[in-house]
Amino acid sequence: MQYFNTKDNINDDENKLIELEKILKKFKIENDILKQAAVLLEKK
Numbered sequence: 001m002q003y004f005n006t007k008d009n010i011n012d013d014e015n016k017l018i019e020l021e022k023i024l025k026k027f028k029i030e031n032d033i034l035k036q037a038a039v040l041l042e043k044k
Helices: 012-043
Strands: none
Touching: none
């Protein structure tokens, strides 16, 4: 039995948007880490 896959119902633009949102989330997390590191280095 084959089930409906939601990925099959998403066009290329939507896939690109999902991928870019994942990348943005990753960069935001990295940015937060760098901000915290900068604060720690300022205290020294």
